[in-house]
Amino acid sequence: MKTVQTDKPVTARHKPLSVRLQRAGLQVFYYIVMSVVALLFLIPWMWLVSTSLKPPEQIIEIPPRLFPNPVMWINYWYGITSINFVRYLFNTLVICGAVLVGRIFSCTVVAYALSHINWAGRGILFAIVLATMMLPGQVTMIPIFIIFSRLKWVDTFLPLIAPAFFGDAFFIFMMRQFFMSIPQELTDAARLDGASHFDTYWRVVMPLARPALATLIAFTFIWTFTDFQMPLIYLKDRALWTLALGMQGYLRRYGATGTAMGAMMAGATLYTLPMIVLFFVAQKRLIQGIVTTGFK
Amino acid sequence: MERARGPKRPTWSKMAQREFVAGLIFSSPWIIGVLVFLAYPMLASLYYSFTQYDIPQAPHWVGLNNYVKLIAEDRFFPKSLWNSAYLTAIGIPVQLIFALFCALILNLKIRGQAVWRTIYVLPTLMPAVAMAFLWSWILNPQLGLVNHLLKLIGIKGPLWFNSPLWSKPSIIIMQTWAVGFMTILYLAALQGVPKELYESAEIDGAGSVRRFFSITLPMISPVTLFQLITGILWSLQYFTQAYIIGLISTGGGGTSSLGAPQGSLLFYGLYLYIQAFEYLKMGYASALAWILFLISAVVTWVILRTSNRWTYYDVV
Numbered sequence: 001m002k003t004v005q006t007d008k009p010v011t012a013r014h015k016p017l018s019v020r021l022q023r024a025g026l027q028v029f030y031y032i033v034m035s036v037v038a039l040l041f042l043i044p045w046m047w048l049v050s051t052s053l054k055p056p057e058q059i060i061e062i063p064p065r066l067f068p069n070p071v072m073w074i075n076y077w078y079g080i081t082s083i084n085f086v087r088y089l090f091n092t093l094v095i096c097g098a099v100l101v102g103r104i105f106s107c108t109v110v111a112y113a114l115s116h117i118n119w120a121g122r123g124i125l126f127a128i129v130l131a132t133m134m135l136p137g138q139v140t141m142i143p144i145f146i147i148f149s150r151l152k153w154v155d156t157f158l159p160l161i162a163p164a165f166f167g168d169a170f171f172i173f174m175m176r177q178f179f180m181s182i183p184q185e186l187t188d189a190a191r192l193d194g195a196s197h198f199d200t201y202w203r204v205v206m207p208l209a210r211p212a213l214a215t216l217i218a219f220t221f222i223w224t225f226t227d228f229q230m231p232l233i234y235l236k237d238r239a240l241w242t243l244a245l246g247m248q249g250y251l252r253r254y255g256a257t258g259t260a261m262g263a264m265m266a267g268a269t270l271y272t273l274p275m276i277v278l279f280f281v282a283q284k285r286l287i288q289g290i291v292t293t294g295f296k
Numbered sequence: 297m298e299r300a301r302g303p304k305r306p307t308w309s310k311m312a313q314r315e316f317v318a319g320l321i322f323s324s325p326w327i328i329g330v331l332v333f334l335a336y337p338m339l340a341s342l343y344y345s346f347t348q349y350d351i352p353q354a355p356h357w358v359g360l361n362n363y364v365k366l367i368a369e370d371r372f373f374p375k376s377l378w379n380s381a382y383l384t385a386i387g388i389p390v391q392l393i394f395a396l397f398c399a400l401i402l403n404l405k406i407r408g409q410a411v412w413r414t415i416y417v418l419p420t421l422m423p424a425v426a427m428a429f430l431w432s433w434i435l436n437p438q439l440g441l442v443n444h445l446l447k448l449i450g451i452k453g454p455l456w457f458n459s460p461l462w463s464k465p466s467i468i469i470m471q472t473w474a475v476g477f478m479t480i481l482y483l484a485a486l487q488g489v490p491k492e493l494y495e496s497a498e499i500d501g502a503g504s505v506r507r508f509f510s511i512t513l514p515m516i517s518p519v520t521l522f523q524l525i526t527g528i529l530w531s532l533q534y535f536t537q538a539y540i541i542g543l544i545s546t547g548g549g550g551t552s553s554l555g556a557p558q559g560s561l562l563f564y565g566l567y568l569y570i571q572a573f574e575y576l577k578m579g580y581a582s583a584l585a586w587i588l589f590l591i592s593a594v595v596t597w598v599i600l601r602t603s604n605r606w607t608y609y610d611v612v
Contacts, residue, residue, distance in 0.1 A: 142578055
């Protein structure tokens with residue numbers, strides 16, 4: 001890169017032409033890099049949608065084409081029917097809904113105890129939250145499975161739902177961080193006015209916590225909706241499958257061959273769609289959430 | 297931590313007692329959760345790891361047998377360790393560097409930042425199963441897009457997921473496509489670096505490369521530390537995509553397809569799953585789980601211990 005000789009530091013406004021030209025050149029260069037990387041990110045999406053709309057012979061065609069002709073919307077119908085999409089979507093949403101209820105309740109209550117109640121165990125409990133936040137789930141997976149299978153809960157949604165009612169270190173931490181930003185004076189005042197802790201939690205803290213709740217909801221939904229391993233372990237009965245399992249079942253039955261590919265990609269597109277919608281609805285909250293949990 | 301008032305006194309006031317009870321009640325879901333879903337399972341799996349426990353039979357004590365067998369006899373154990381080490385040691389740095397690169401260009405003064413950011417982040421949201429479908433198709437040796445593009449510039453593309461040599465690099469490519477969350481975190485970190493630092497460095501005559509290495513990297517190092525640890529822990533449990541791609545490359549077959557081709561995608565998390573839920577060898581799998589726990593703990597500890605040499609905590 002060229003360096004420009006100046007005898008005094010240039011201010012933002014008045015710069016020599018050479019500097020401005022260099023800046024403009026740099027700007028163009030930035031846009032080019034930006035677009036190339038963006039294209040790398042976009043091509044797989046285009047390939048996904050393109051394949052999902054191709055007739056079988058164009059799927060195995062060489063060289064491949066980007067724009068299918070004719071456009072096979074019917075692949076989406078094949079995908080929906082052969083994956084049993086509606087049924088599995090329903091199951092997935094039932095699980096997501098129940099997990100959401102459990103998480104919202106359990107994580108906020110605990111976070112309240114860790115932020116707006118002054119009690120002896122608070123420090124220790126928060127230390128436990130921090131220590132267990134990183135614990136790999138696969139370490140505890142086997143005994144938990146054994147507990148649930150003794151309870152005869154295998155092939156029900158309960159093993160996927162019940163743990164959500166007992167908190168989650170990651171989200172407790174996130175909510176607690178948010179609750180700490182709500183002034184103690186506010187909750188103290190409510191308490192002095194004779195409000196119980198539950199009232200303070202429900203009427204003072206929770207209404208203020210909406211942004212953080214939105215983050216919790218968005219992440220919980222994404223992770224539950226896309227989860228594969230837990231449903232795989234607990235749901236053997238096809239009627240109870242989630243979408244992730246349904247997709248896998250389609251793969252096992254039809255294989256990843258050229259003819260099955262159109263419907264499969266259509267299914268994958270439909271399965272991804274809710275996540276994209278969610279992203280556009282909750283973009284700000286998601287980004288906020290990643291940032292607050294990442295910065296400690 | 298907050299001011300702790302009251303409860304330290306030897307005789308508790310009525311108030312402190314009431315607060316203690318309230319604290320206990322409000323945190324009871326998590327206290328139960330820790331006991332039932334963390335403490336008990338940790339101890340139980342430690343116990344199971346010393347037993348032979350082929351469900352539905354009851355566990356019986358075999359001492360260190362499982363561990364001895366893992367280390368001395370099981371050839372899949374070192375293989376899965378190697379595969380996961382590969383994925384972690386190469387994949388995580390590649391992802392971090394690429395995410396930082398993306399964050400740097402997203403941080404440029406450029407029009408339509410929200411649109412660019414969306415494009416860069418969206419892949420992260422694709423469900424793992426769908427992602428495995430899509431990428432095994434993109435990297436299909438005969439019909440895939442990538443090998444077609446390579447052929448256009450005169451390169452014969454590899455077999456990607458079907459080749460034991462290329463399957464792990466293929467996984468890394470796929471995961472690097474989906475680094476959006478890492479990128480966002482880096483972007484936020486970059487935006488948190490005080491502008492004055494750059495300005496004074498510029499006046500002192502530091503070029504942009506120098507500024508990057510002397511200001512940017514140290515200032516965002518806490519975020520790098522966080523992402524490194526979470527990335528490694530995630531990578532050690534890598535499961536879904538490996539499971540699905542194993543199915544695809546063997547045409548949707550049975551258990552034998554797991555970790556295909558030739559066990560090159562038999563990652564640690566996948567092997568643990570196979571032992572526990574395909575072979576139903578809960579004792580043996582518990583030994584694997586505890587080794588996973590120890591590895592995770594040691595790696596995290598080592599990184600945290602050595603991190604003060606390369607992380608810079610001051611602002612933020």
